Every structure is written in C-alpha cells, then in structure tokens.
Amino acid sequence: MTQQLDTTEIGAARGRVDARAKVTGTAPYAYEHHVDQATYGHLVLSSIARGRVTAIDATEAFAQGGVHAVVTHENAHRLADVSDGELAVLQSDRVGFRGQIVAIVVAEDPETAREAARLVQVTYDEEPHESVLDADSPDLYAPDQVNPAFETDTDEGDVEAALAEAAFTVDAVYETPVQHNSPMEPHQTVATWDHHDGRDRLVLLDSTQGVHPVRQTLAPLFALDPQQVTVEAPFVGGGFGSKGMPHANVVAAAIAAKHSGGRPVKLPLTRQQTFTLGGHRTPTVQRVRLGADADGRLDATWHEVVEHTSRVKEFAEQTAVATRLMYDSPNRRTSHRLHALDVPVASWMRAPGEAPGSFALEVAMDELAVATGVDPVELRVRNDPASDPESGHPWSQRHLVECLREGAERFGWQTGVPPRSRREGRWLVGQGVASATYPLNVMPGNEAEVEALDGGRYAVRIGAVDIGTGARTILGQIAADALGCPVGAVELSIGDTSLPFATVAGGSAGTTSWGSAIVAAARALRDEHGASPAVGAVARGVQPENPDTEQYSIHSFGAHFVEAHVDAHTGEVRVPRMVSVFSAGRIINPTTARSQLLGGMVMGLSAALHEETVIDPSGRMPNHDLAQYHVASHADIGHLEAHWLDEVDEHANPMGSKGIGEIGIVGAAAAVANATFDATGVRVRSLPLTADKLGG
Amino acid sequence: MEADLTWRVDGVEHTLAVDTRTTVLDALRDRLGNTSPKKGCDHGQCGACTVLVDGRRQLSCLGLAVAHDGSEITTAAGLVDGDELHPVQQAFVDHDGLQCGYCTPGQVCSAVGMLDEVKAGHPSAVSDDLEADVELDEDEIRERMSGNLCRCGAYSNIVAAIEEAARA
Numbered sequence: 022m023t024q025q026l027d028t029t030e031i032g033a034a035r036g037r038v039d040a041r042a043k044v045t046g047t048a049p050y051a052y053e054h055h056v057d058q059a060t061y062g063h064l065v066l067s068s069i070a071r072g073r074v075t076a077i078d079a080t081e082a083f084a085q086g087g088v089h090a091v092v093t094h095e096n097a098h099r100l101a102d103v104s105d106g107e108l109a110v111l112q113s114d115r116v117g118f119r120g121q122i123v124a125i126v127v128a129e130d131p132e133t134a135r136e137a138a139r140l141v142q143v144t145y146d147e148e149p150h151e152s153v154l155d156a157d158s159p160d161l162y163a164p165d166q167v168n169p170a171f172e173t174d175t176d177e178g179d180v181e182a183a184l185a186e187a188a189f190t191v192d193a194v195y196e197t198p199v200q201h202n203s204p205m206e207p208h209q210t211v212a213t214w215d216h217h218d219g220r221d222r223l224v225l226l227d228s229t230q231g232v233h234p235v236r237q238t239l240a241p242l243f244a245l246d247p248q249q250v251t252v253e254a255p256f257v258g259g260g261f262g263s264k265g266m267p268h269a270n271v272v273a274a275a276i277a278a279k280h281s282g283g284r285p286v287k288l289p290l291t292r293q294q295t296f297t298l299g300g301h302r303t304p305t306v307q308r309v310r311l312g313a314d315a316d317g318r319l320d321a322t323w324h325e326v327v328e329h330t331s332r333v334k335e336f337a338e339q340t341a342v343a344t345r346l347m348y349d350s351p352n353r354r355t356s357h358r359l360h361a362l363d364v365p366v367a368s369w370m371r372a373p374g375e376a377p378g379s380f381a382l383e384v385a386m387d388e389l390a391v392a393t394g395v396d397p398v399e400l401r402v403r404n405d406p407a408s409d410p411e412s413g414h415p416w417s418q419r420h421l422v423e424c425l426r427e428g429a430e431r432f433g434w435q436t437g438v439p440p441r442s443r444r445e446g447r448w449l450v451g452q453g454v455a456s457a458t459y460p461l462n463v464m465p466g467n468e469a470e471v472e473a474l475d476g477g478r479y480a481v482r483i484g485a486v487d488i489g490t491g492a493r494t495i496l497g498q499i500a501a502d503a504l505g506c507p508v509g510a511v512e513l514s515i516g517d518t519s520l521p522f523a524t525v526a527g528g529s530a531g532t533t534s535w536g537s538a539i540v541a542a543a544r545a546l547r548d549e550h551g552a553s554p555a556v557g558a559v560a561r562g563v564q565p566e567n568p569d570t571e572q573y574s575i576h577s578f579g580a581h582f583v584e585a586h587v588d589a590h591t592g593e594v595r596v597p598r599m600v601s602v603f604s605a606g607r608i609i610n611p612t613t614a615r616s617q618l619l620g621g622m623v624m625g626l627s628a629a630l631h632e633e634t635v636i637d638p639s640g641r642m643p644n645h646d647l648a649q650y651h652v653a654s655h656a657d658i659g660h661l662e663a664h665w666l667d668e669v670d671e672h673a674n675p676m677g678s679k680g681i682g683e684i685g686i687v688g689a690a691a692a693v694a695n696a697t698f699d700a701t702g703v704r705v706r707s708l709p710l711t712a713d714k715l716g717g
Numbered sequence: 718m719e720a721d722l723t724w725r726v727d728g729v730e731h732t733l734a735v736d737t738r739t740t741v742l743d744a745l746r747d748r749l750g751n752t753s754p755k756k757g758c759d760h761g762q763c764g765a766c767t768v769l770v771d772g773r774r775q776l777s778c779l780g781l782a783v784a785h786d787g788s789e790i791t792t793a794a795g796l797v798d799g800d801e802l803h804p805v806q807q808a809f810v811d812h813d814g815l816q817c818g819y820c821t822p823g824q825v826c827s828a829v830g831m832l833d834e835v836k837a838g839h840p841s842a843v844s845d846d847l848e849a850d851v852e853l854d855e856d857e858i859r860e861r862m863s864g865n866l867c868r869c870g871a872y873s874n875i876v877a878a879i880e881e882a883a884r885a
Contacts (some may be wrong), residue, residue: 036810043818044806044825046753046793053752131747132738205757205765205819205868258755258819259868292758489817489869616813616871623870647762647866655859658872 022671023567026540030498030508031676034611038494039256039487048256051228052209052289059211060089062277062288063134064270065124065141066297070640071150071363073114074123074143082137087129090280091141094123098279100272101244106333107366108242110272116145117333118365119152119640120297122269125277127286150363152640156306156327161358164330164337168373171342175411178352180310183321187312190321191388195309195381196707197690199634199642200302201295202370203652204488206258208299209289210274221245223275225252227267230260231525232484232518235267239275255516257488261624262369263299264488265527270298296645300368301634303328303338307381311388312352317395319350319404324382329367330359336367339374343458343687344382346574349406364636369527371624372683375459376690380708383455383691387698396436397454397695398429401580409574417573417672420604421456424580424666428454428602431664432582441702448586448595451700457579457603457688461670461679464524467538467564471504471546473554478510481542484523485515485535490682491613492531498610499536499676503543521561529577529680532609533673538564540675569672577679579603581622581688585696592716594697596626597659599689606670606679614681618663621685627653628686629693633709720783726751727795735782741775742766744782745792753794753822757866764865767823767830768792774830776864793822796829804885805829808878816869824865828879831861835883853883 042048067074079091092098097111110122124141128134163173184190211226223243229235232252240247257264274288290298305328312321324341341355370376390397402422408415428434435452443450469483481500487493493515501508514520524534541562550558569575584598601622608614631651635644644650663685669677690708697715698704705714723732726749735744742759745751745768754777757765761779768777769791777790796803802810805828815821835857840847843860851857858876867875 037813037815039818040810040813040815041802043815043821044793044802044809045797046755046822046825048818049752050755050819052756053746055750130736131743132736136738203868205763205817205866206755207757257817258757259817261868289756292760292762489819491816612813616816616869616874619873620816620870623872624868627870646760647758648760652866652868653870653872654863654866655872655876656863658859658870660855661873 023569023675025671025677026502026675028502030501031609032607033498035494035498037491037613038497050206050256050258051211051226051254052287054211054226056211056213056285058284060127060129060281060284060286061131061134062274062286063126063138064122064273064294065126065138065143066294067116067119067121067123069116069145069147070119070152072116072145072147074116075146076144077124078142081140082126085133085137087133088126088137089282090127092125092277092280098276100242102241107269108272110269110276118297118331118363120365122273125273127277127281150640152362152364152636153638154304154329154360158360161327161360164335164357164359167337167339167342167357171339174356175345176354180321180323180352180354183352184310184312187320188315189313189389189392191311191385191392193309193385193388193706195307195384197305197377197380198708199304199636200370200628200632201634201650202261202263202300203647203650204259204261204263207290207292207295208264208268208270210271211285211287212274212278213285214278214283220249223250227252227254227271228257228264229254229267230264230486230488230527232486232516233522234525235271236518238267239272242272243275252518253516254486257486260488261371262373262527265369265525268298268300292647293645296634296642297365300366302370303330303367305340305377307340309381309385311385313389313393317389317393317400317403319348321352322348322350323354326357328359329362329364331364331366332361334366340378343375343378345411346409347382347456347458348404349410353410363640372459372686375687379455379457379688380690383688384694384706387695398425398434401425401456412574414572414574417575418604418668418670419578420666421578421580424578424602424604428580428582428600432600434582440699447589449589449700451585451696451698453583453585453692453696453699455581455688455692455695457581457684459529459577459680459684459687461533461575461673462528462530463567463570464530464534465564467523467534468521468561469538469542470521470559470561471542473556473558475556477506478512479504479506480512480514481539482514482520483535483538484518484520485531486526487515488526490526490531490617491610492526494613495532495609496535496539500539500543503540529682532678533680534564536676537674538562541565567674573672575670575673575679577603577605577684579684581692583692583696585693585700587697587700587715592712594630594710594715596693599626600662603665603684604668605665605681605684606668606673607677608665609676609678615663617681618685619661621683622661622663622689623653623658625686625689626658626693628708629690629710630657631709722782722786724785724787725789727792737783739782740778741780741782741785742777745777751792751794753792755819755822757819764827765820765823767826767865769826769830772833774827793825796825803829805882808882812874812878814871814875814878816871820865820867824867824875827862827865828882832883
C-alpha cells in the first residue's frame with residue numbers, strides 16, 4: 022500500500038493550462054523556434070531495399086547555389102558507437118531498407134535544400150532482398166525476449182491435451198497490418214554544436230517523448246558525456262510511441278550540424294519520410310486456439326504470433342503477452358517468432374503488444390461465444406480469473422467484470438439476438454464487445470525538484486514531456502496536493518534536460534513515474550524545511566521503489582461496446598456509436614483523461630476501419646502519406662462515450678492512479694470486428710475491416 | 718528566382734521577396750516567423766496549415782506565395798481580439814477540443830471559415846436539401862470538418878466546441 026495523497030486538486034476537472042497557446046498556434050514546436058543563422062537540412066533516402074551505395078554525385082546539387090554540404094557515408098562525421106544499426110547514420114555504404122538515409126543536404130533555405138536533395142545522384146549495387154512477411158518462412162526465429170523484457174514463449178499445463186478434450190474449440194488465424202503512428206507533427210529537430218564550459222556541446226530542440234532519453238542515446242554516439250547534450254521539447258505534436266526513442270533523423274540532424282560551419286541545422290522530415298524513419302507497428306499473423314467446456318469456461322488458450330522485424334535492428338512486439346493473464350485458463354501457451362526482413366525499423370506504437378494481440382484474442386473469444394452459445398459479455402465474466410494466472414499474484418484490483426456490466430447497461434446490450442437479424446434501411450446493424458487490459462508500467466529513476474518561492478508559491482521542476490497527454494496540467498495538480506497548496510501556486514517547468522531526470526512519455530507510465538517523483542520532492546521539502554519554508558528553500562525527491570509492484574499484479578481494465586452498421590450492398594462499415602468503460606484507478610483530471618481515453622478509442626476505430634501500410638515486394642511503402650494511409654477523420658467518428666469506475670488503486674502510486682494513455686486502443690478494433698460479424702454473419706479476421714472483406 | 722509580394726497577415730502589411738517555389742505556408746513560417754499554421758503533411762492532406770485567405774479557409778501548403786500578392790491572410794494567431802479569444806477558440810478551450818495542439822490552429826481556422834460558409838447557405842455532401850438553410854447538426858459539422866485530421870482523436874470535443882460556437 023503506498024501512502025496516498027490527500028486529494029483536493031487531484032480529481033478536479035481542470036482545463037488544459039496550455040490551451041490558449043494551442044488554440045492560437047503560438048505554442049512553439051521544435052522546428053518553430055527561432056535560432057540565429059539557421060541552415061536547413063533535407064534528407065536523401067535510399068531507393069533500393071538492400072545493397073551498397075557505390076557512388077554519390079552531388080555536382081548538380083551544389084550547382085544550385087546556397088548548398089553548404091552534401092553529407093554522405095564518405096564524408097560524414099564518424100560516430101563513436103555504431104552498434105545500433107538504426108542510428109548508425111551514414112557510417113557505411115550499406116543499405117538495409119528502402120527509405121534509409123543515404124545523404125543529407127544542408128542549404129541556406131528549405132527550398133534549396135529540398136531541390137538539391139532531389140538532384141543528388143545515388144548509384145547502388147543492389148542485392149536480393151525480402152520485404153514481405155511470410156508466416157510460413159523457414160527463417161522464422163525466436164527472439165531472446167519481447168518488448169520490453171518479457172519471455173518470448175510461455176507454456177503452462179498441457180494445452181494440446183486440454184484442446185483435445187475440450188467440448189468446444191476455436192482455431193483461427195488473425196492478421197493485423199503494418200500501421201503507422203502518424204502524429205500530426207512530423208519528426209523534426211533543430212541541432213546546434215557549440216562550446217560550453219570549454220567542451221563541445223550538442224544542443225537539440227527535438228520533437229520527442231523524452232528529453233533525457235534522447236540525451237542518453239545520443240551522447241555515446243558522439244563520445245560525449247550526457248551533460249554535453251542538452252535537449253528541449255517544450256511542445257510536441259503527438260508521438261504515440263514514434264517519438265519514444267530517438268530515430269535516425271535525430272542523429273542525422275546532429276551529424277548535419279557537424280557540416281554546417283557551426284550554424285544550427287533545422288531538419289524536418291516530410292510526412293512521407295516519417296513512414297520509413299519514424300518507426301511503425303509490425304504486421305502480425307496470429308493463430309489462436311481456445312478450448313472450453315460446455316459452459317464456455319476456458320481450459321486451453323494457445324496464442325502463437327509471427328511478426329516481422331528489420332534486419333537493421335530487432336524489435337519484437339509483445340503481441341501475445343496480455344493473453345497470458347487476460348482470462349482464467351489452466352492450460353496456456355504463447356509464443357513469438359520473428360521474420361527478419363529488409364524493411365524499415367519497427368518500433369513502439371500505442372499499446373505495442375496489447376493492441377494487435379487483443380484483436381486476435383478478443384475476436385477469438387467472440388467466436389467461442391458463438392460456438393458455445395454463451396453471450397459474449399457473460400463468456401468474459403465467466404472466465405475472469407481471481408488472481409493473475411501468469412504470476413499467481415493477487416490483483417491490486419481487477420474490475421473488468423464491473424466494466425463489462427456497466428458498459429452493457431449504458432450501451433443497451435441485447436442478449437440472444439442472432440447475427441444478421443437487425444436492419445435499418447440499407448444498413449445491417451450489429452453490436453460487439455471486447456475487453457481491454459494494460460499493465461501499470463513504472464519507469465524507474467525519475468527525480469523532481471521543488472523550490473519555495475515568495476508569496477506561498479512553489480517552483481516544481483522535472484524533465485517530463487507533454488506530448489498532448491495533459492501532463493503540463495495534471496502534474497501541477499499532483500504537485501499542489503503534494504504540497505498542500507492551490508494549483509495556482511505551482512509554477513511547473515518541464516521539457517528540458519536542464520531539469521531533473523525524467524523517463525519517457527510512454528507505456529502509460531508518465532503520470533505514475535513523474536508524479537511519484539514530484540510527490541517525493543514535495544514530501545522532502547516538508548521534511549527538510551517544514552510547513553512554511555523560507556523563500557529559496559529547495560528539495561529534491563527521487564521516485565521511490567514501490568514494493569507493491571512485486572507483490573500485486575497491477576493493471577487497468579476496460580470494456581468496449583460498439584454498434585456497427587454495414588452496408589448490405591457495398592460492405593461499407595460505419596460505427597455510429599461506441600461506449601467504453603474503464604477501470605484505471607483514480608482519474609487525476611476528468612477533462613484531460615476523458616480526452617485521452619477517447620483518443621485511444623478513436624485510434625482503435627481508425628485501426629479497425631482504415632489503417633494499413635502496404636510494404637510491397639520491392640520494399641516500398643507505396644501508400645506513405647495521409648491520403649493513402651487514411652487515419653480516422655471527423656466524418657469517420659460517431660458518438661463516443663468514455664466512462665470510468667470511481668475508484669482508487671492504493672497499490673499503484675501515491676495518487677492511486679493507473680495509466681490511461683493506451684488502454685483506450687486495446688480491444689477497440691476487436692469490438693468493431695465483433696459488431697460487424699453480428700451485423701453480417703461474416704467473420705473477418707484481418708484488419709482493417711474494409712468493404713471488400715464484408716461485401717457480397 | 719525571386720518575386721516581390723505584398724500581403725496583410727493578421728492585420729499587418731508585409732512586403733517581401735520570396736522564392737517563386739515558396740508556399741504560403743513556408744513564407745508564413747520560415748520568412749515571417751508566423752508558425753501558427755502548422756506543417757503536418759505539406760500536401761493538402763491533413764488540414765493543419767489551414768488559414769483564412771480573404772476570409773475563406775484555405776490550405777496554405779497548396780498555394781504559392783507569389784500567387785497571393787495583395788491577399789489578406791488570417792491565421793489562428795490573428796483571430797484574437799486583444800486578449801479575447803475568438804468565440805471558436807474559446808469553445809475549443811472550454812470543450813478541451815485539443816490535445817497535442819498541432820492540428821488545432823488549422824481546426825480553428827477551418828471552423829471559422831466553415832461557419833461562414835454555413836451562414837452563406839453553402840450545402841455539403843450530407844445536406845438533404847441543397848436549397849434550404851443549413852441545419853448545422855453533428856453530421857454536418859463532421860462532414861464539413863473532415864479536411865482537418867486530428868491524430869489525438871479530439872473529434873468529439875471539437876464537434877461539441879463548434880456546435881457551441883455556432884449557437885453563440
């Protein structure tokens with residue numbers, strides 16, 4: 022049990038403190054900062070999937086005038102560490118995927134840089150390549166672990182024997198495509214080299230989810246102490262995981278600034294370039310086998326995953342991990358296999374693992390409901406485990422059943438209605454349900470500083486980043502309650518490596534990790550300086566270890582209810598209504614929390630209906646823009662409701678809160694797929710749920 | 718090649734020489750330092766760069782600056798009246814119609830332009846009667862705002878904000 026704060030500000034619906042700056046457009050994002058003497062970079066990307074660069078001719082590029090440098094593998098600043106294949110930018114002639122950086126143009130203005138980049142002539146020695154995932158490839162391999170540090174395979178009991186004896190079974194293959202995070206602000210960096218305290222210093226303005234992680238990653242590449250790298254990210258136009266770790270573009274900006282005559286380099290990615298350089302969600306092929314008794318109680322759960330990884334750098338998405346604890350099933354087996362390809366580097370995208378994995382498991386559960394004749398809501402209730410099946414630990418709280426019950430009531434869930442039995446005009450109407458879960462992740466090592474100012478005010482400092490989550494607003498609320506002062510008395514500073522160390526805005530871990538550090542700093546100030554500290558009194562706090570995370574299984578849960586309409590003639594799918602209920606501990610700020618939960622649901626709906634990046638046999642991503650990689654627009658989103666249970670999880674952290682950034686997307690696509698089955702009687706097992714799969 | 722151009726941006730007249738390849742968006746951002754309109758795609762696919770050109774909403778990444786000599790351009794930064802936010806901006810704040818904020822200035826400008834189109838009686842693809850006055854319900858707002866993507870998924874709140882601003 023962690024010592025809980027007395028809450029006054031926590032739980033209050035506060036408006037976003039940076040809303041005014043954002044609605045006027047005056048909040049400055051990375052590229053938008055004025056820097057004196059700026060130069061502009063533009064990247065040249067490889068047009069082959071595998072091979073070597075044999076020659077680069079920059080004659081025409083330089084003929085433009087105003088071109089300061091064309092940086093290639095032949096002249097690029099040498100990195101001190103090239104062990105990370107993604108970040109070893111321009112360190113060799115090797116090409117590992119189509120769309121990899123092969124040159125950087127630095128010019129006086131953006132137009133010149135872009136045109137010159139077009140004129141750089143690159144000659145290749147092309148080698149045979151593979152770019153399309155094949156779940157039956159003989160080259161599949163088991164990674165040492167899956168993201169971030171889960172076991173690759175698990176095997177409990179005798180799943181094959183249990184399946185053989187089961188009254189009802191499901192055995193099906195589910196597929197999810199490559200998806201792209203596509204934050205509205207493309208990745209962009211402003212890099213400057215200068216001297217500070219007699220040493221070289223790299224100064225970055227970056228669009229990132231973590232300023233300290235960028236510092237920690239880039240410093241060794243350039244043989245610098247971390248203190249020689251400063252990173253600022255005051256405003257970030259979304260990330261969804263794609264800015265969770267620095268990608269090659271950040272290294273490219275730092276290298277480019279080694280070739281710009283000491284001037285800053287502004288290096289924005291084009292939208293198209295973000296598709297190959299900003300990370301993506303791996304495609305998955307998932308075989309799920311379920312075995313249940315006559316009442317629908319699971320006895321066997323077997324979830325096998327095949328996904329791709331880049332030969333340049335391994336990323337193994339933990340797709341089947343949530344299946345290990347989602348339902349009570351004495352016999353369980355999960356596995357992950359990778360197909361290494363000559364493709365861009367896969368990385369984090371909102372709820373890596375849970376998002377694609379829940380599509381397979383939750384559609385399979387719907388299939389089991391059909392097979393057993395048990396209502397899909399009731400089936401999930403019957404299989405709710407009393408303790409964590411994987412660890413054996415008690416749950417801190419597991420209120421999935423309450424989410425299912427409340428959601429069913431709010432939605433108006435109908436039982437006993439057969440598929441393809443409701444119709445409104447040309448629309449076939451169906452309902453679908455799916456469960457969601459997401460772990461309480463805690464990123465260790467956060468620190469915060471509190472300083473007493475005059476007039477009863479306090480400065481609170483931590484290097485956290487607000488990527489749109491509302492952190493800038495809610496960390497002030499947490500600090501206010503931790504200090505016992507009004508929220509207006511808190512002056513919060515975030516987004517800068519000059520502030521105390523903070524971990525990434527990712528894994529739904531920000532509020533827990535940063536908030537715990539702020540609470541520790543506030544308590545330290547009170548312990549060291551009393552209730553009325555002198556002006557200038559300062560205290561630092563380090564996020565304490567929470568022993569409860571070892572003794573309890575701490576997760577958020579949720580249940581989605583979707584109404585789908587499918588055009589009886591064309592197969593077009595519309596979702597007029599979605600109601601979701603979450604159990605996520607204490608909600609710190611109902612205003613920003615609701616927005617974040619809705620945002621996850623929207624991204625889940627978008628994945629259900631639209632999103633699919635094609636990687637063709639040539640290694641290209643031909644639909645690499647926002648017209649061809651469609652993400653949900655206003656007209657795609659109907660009436661949405663996000664509700665939550667009024668609760669506190671005292672095992673989670675001093676705020677009693679759990680993460681909410683990702684739970685909204687988990688299970689959402691499955692709920693849509695299950696609703697389209699109910700509408701049509703057609704079971705679609707691959708995303709997105711496009712008309713061609715449902716029509717006819 | 719450069720060309721001279723004079724335009725008014727957020728009420729202030731500017732005369733500048735621009736590269737003939739420069740878009741309205743880049744001229745605003747890189748030449749005038751007005752970064753209120755955002756670059757999300759540079760291809761007219763996301764709406765983040767939406768500004769009002771002579772009162773009509775327009776994607777500033779799809780226009781060349783040299784083609785806008787004499788234009789009156791309003792960005793979200795220029796919609797404020799002193800310290801007062803424009804009613805559409807205030808409604809976005811009140812309904813939390815934003816998260817990361819990168820699409821927001823474009824959403825705001827698009828909404829302001831859209832509400833004027835509605836007042837002028839312009840129908841949309843979901844209007845039942847092309848001749849009648851527009852009844853601005855949720856479906857009309859969604860249809861008319863679909864050129865402005867929001868990856869944070871703030872759509873529900875944006876629609877609520879615009880409904881309120883339309884009533885004001």
